[in-house]
Amino acid sequence: MSDNRVVIIGAGFAGLWAAKRLSGSQADVSILDRDNYHTFLPLLYQVAAAEVEPEDIVYPVRSIFHKHPNVRFLMDEVIEVDLTDSSVKTTHHAFPYDTLILAGGSAANFFGIPGAAECAFQLKTLEQAIRLRNHILFRFERALCETDADRRRQMLTFAITGGGPTGVEFAGALAELIRGPLARDYYSLDFSQVQVLLIEAAESLLPSLPPELDRYAQKRLRRMGVEVLLQARVVQITPQTLHLSDGRVIPTETVVWTAGVRGGLTELTAGLPTTPNGRVKVTPTLQVEGYPQVYVAGDLAYVEDNGKPLPMVAPVAIQQGEWAASNILRQMAGQEPLPFCYRDPGTLATIGRNAAVAQLGRRTFTGFPAWLLWLSVHIMKLIGFRNRLQVLVDWSWDYLFYERAVRLIFPNPGNSSDADFRG
């Protein structure tokens, strides 16, 4: 068994599905993550929009592997990957490996825009989503007591940068939160002062999808009260303003950054061949050139498919995690690893109540059918029966009563020293 030690760094989609594939095999698997739970990232924006509860979209990793003693989970911070010594160092431990799967995911890419890293809110972790939710709700509480109309308008202006799926989905969810429950909760506020801006540098929204989906998304978002600014490039962000390249300055205390991603765990991939945005270049078999014992899967892996890089999305991560694990099992059985082959299940993005866009192969859908499809896919994909049930309860409640389940300002930004830490 001593040449079967597999260490997986990261319990996101890639890491978790790799571990699942290896559970019950001859491999001796350790999966490491700094948190004790897996986060269902495609629904993170709904936490930020107070649509589902944080606990609905996370699941404790340990309980997934109860029945598989060959997989052990450890909640620990990885400090160093020693490629020469073939071992992973954490705060409390060292894990020698025979094979390593790097599945460290991605982080926000601010492209060096001044103030972005310090002042923009992000949507990559549960902490960030909750911080953004609390911040948004607290703007309404503060606006109630604000007598200066300009300051109030500034508090109630919410700018989302990036017109990809996350930006579009969050803009829609935020507009619905505002028009519905918040309009009822803060009935004494003048809601004509509330603005949701969706800012995209390109000429269209959802640039990776067919143009008819962009047209539908724009029409729908505008009808929901979202102001869509295209060909608008952000050049600076301060705690009180957003600056565009055409000189416009938008007074706002809330800029949400969904405009770019890069490879995560940069400090751990130092010795490996990386792209300019921090992803690790891998061979078609998902191994690293020169380090055949190192696999990379998910957002961190840079692979091309028909000359185009594969997108940083959950289906790619899941398939790569499983594929890397299968290749490891093949090698353990004395076989050659096989080149990864991506089966595209299509793309889905929801915009609001009964409204979504979908691309399945060459076909596109919009509106209610796409929304139903989105709903069923996401319910099915959520890990753990209980989470599915709870999300379904939350969503149904929201759908039937136009009332968001949760709009707690918790933890209270007033108590915490990191009230304005947005990282």
Next chain:
Amino acid sequence: MSDNRVVIIGAGFAGLWAAKRLSGSQADVSILDRDNYHTFLPLLYQVAAAEVEPEDIVYPVRSIFHKHPNVRFLMDEVIEVDLTDSSVKTTHHAFPYDTLILAGGSAANFFGIPGAAECAFQLKTLEQAIRLRNHILFRFERALCETDADRRRQMLTFAITGGGPTGVEFAGALAELIRGPLARDYYSLDFSQVQVLLIEAAESLLPSLPPELDRYAQKRLRRMGVEVLLQARVVQITPQTLHLSDGRVIPTETVVWTAGVRGGLTELTAGLPTTPNGRVKVTPTLQVEGYPQVYVAGDLAYVEDNGKPLPMVAPVAIQQGEWAASNILRQMAGQEPLPFCYRDPGTLATIGRNAAVAQLGRRTFTGFPAWLLWLSVHIMKLIGFRNRLQVLVDWSWDYLFYERAVRLIFPNPGNSSDADFRG
């Protein structure tokens, strides 16, 4: 209307039920709280034992008063009560009042025991309950990596001080969490090293209840693996130890303080007549001697009933909040306020699965019937239909599958600057 301005400080049971009683009346009501939600305190210990989710036991205050424009809620911190000027100052505002209801609740009373305020965990707010939950779960994560047996035993020793209802309920819930889900999650740990201690200075548990309930609670807790120490007085707490008056030193990183409460908001009650433990002395009509425009309700109010002080529990707070509000309405109608009269609904405490104790008038119950009663009362009393439904889902899941819903270590103590802040 200008002599009808009622300001309520605190949205706990007393404050919230006072506001409910005044909704739809001629009173112009402002209810202030530092959080935007009401916490169902009797179930707080279940959050700390990872039995229900934090969102299950809290409810946004604003949405309770949607349909009552004469009640406005403000999330704000009260800085000063100016009794001469009849106004309440908050961080952002000033609220002149004609009548004030002080419903500031209670805080932990450490009786000056060295280290208690700094090192003990408390169970008075949602933040504290989550911090305790994360700390307990994280002890198990850390114990996994600990090679020194004494250190491991210390990490896995959990001491609860105070054998009243909260201490008994939490000890039972923690023992069930450990024996069930945690034993499965951390199957490689030696669970003979795990200890739950319940420490009480008096000769019996539940000292305010009849002795047969104490006997049942002790028997039941011992069967669940809880070590009950009676006549044990805590004299010092450090981050690593608990010291008793007989010289015993218990190595533990987790001391939970449920041994005493005192009036909260001490900085706001400066000019008022108070008891040594910080509660405000009120007249039988719940007004303050010398300040007929100031009412006090809930834990903060000190009232005697047949020569004994009324306990600091939810039913007293609810009845006093409603009574204070009714007296205010009587005064607005030109009538005299009436003396408060407490209708005791009985006492209930749950110990674990199918086990509880109950006192209704002169009758006592134990076991399954008491547990069923406890269950139905708490489900009925939870504010908001949705919360009841969710708690029911959580509890049923737990009951049917012996699996706790949530055992997330979140927020991650490793990320937060207040990892060891236990206040």
